[in-house]
Amino acid sequence: MTQIDELKSYKKLLDEGVITQEEFDTKKKELLVDSSTLKDSASVQIDEIKNYKNLLDEGVITQEEFDKKKHELLSKRYAPSSNQSMNAQNFTANAEGFIQSVKTVPTQTGNIGTKSKIAAGLLGIFLGIFGVHNFYLGYTSKAVLQLVLSIIGIILSIIIIGVFMFVAVEIWGFIEGIMILASSTGSRWHLDASGNELRD
Structure with missing residues (x-):
């Protein structure tokens, strides 16, 4: 799913009244930053919200439970991919090692x-x-x-x-x-x- 498709899907959720304007704006900002560094698929997140909405419509869960779950899913930040995470960790470790070697006070x-x-x-x-x-x-x-x-x-x-x-x-x-x-x-x-x- 592309960035545009994800935005359209969230807009559809907004139009259907599943998410609020504020929640939509938050997700839009997240998507417009840089989706290339994101790991969790937004389509999975959208499907989960739809599944919970179906459960709400069928009376399996209450409105309060749905709102809580929706809030959890929408506030979930995307994590960097494992490869990017490893590169970032290696860079951080090397930088910290260098800074430590500069700052170290000898025994x-x-x-x-x-x-x-x-x-x-x-x-x-x-x-x-x-x-x-x-x-x-x-x-x-x-x-x-x-x-x-x-x-x-x-x-x-x-x-x-x-x-x-x-x-x-x-x-x-x-x-x-x-x-x-x-x-x-x-x-x-x-x-x-x-x-x-x-x-x-």
């Missing part, structure tokens, strides 16, 4: 590492726009993100948005540099990616 080991707090802080202030301080400390995912955003900002600098992106990453790196320089033992900014304390 503190209690050991003093080989990385210098002053070097990391100064790299953040002067070269933070390219993620150099994060490469130095071993936060590769975050460093790559900063580098990529900077490169995109440079490429898009011919339009205004690129300049804003470039400046935003520059401020991000600068703030991280300040936070590293101001950090004290035990704080998250005083750790390298392995969880070792930075040398002062």
Whole structure:
């Protein structure tokens, strides 16, 4: 059943007084969004409503029971197909994994590492726009993100948005540099990616 056929069927239900104008408008909006992502067949839904209407006409169910069932069926949202659902889940999992790798605070080991707090802080202030301080400390995912955003900002600098992106990453790196320089033992900014304390 095509989108137009579905609309016609719902219009017929409206004309027959099976559904209200409000219920019809709601279903029409749903159908006009993008029926290509819908799994449940609207024809099945329409048939179910017709079957319940027949039961009502035959006196098997009451008007109240019919209205309740009709409301349930009409409020049922279409679910994405299993294939699209899997793709969406994979994308979400990958995106969450990447965001988690950028945000992860390392577990503190209690050991003093080989990385210098002053070097990391100064790299953040002067070269933070390219993620150099994060490469130095071993936060590769975050460093790559900063580098990529900077490169995109440079490429898009011919339009205004690129300049804003470039400046935003520059401020991000600068703030991280300040936070590293101001950090004290035990704080998250005083750790390298392995969880070792930075040398002062």
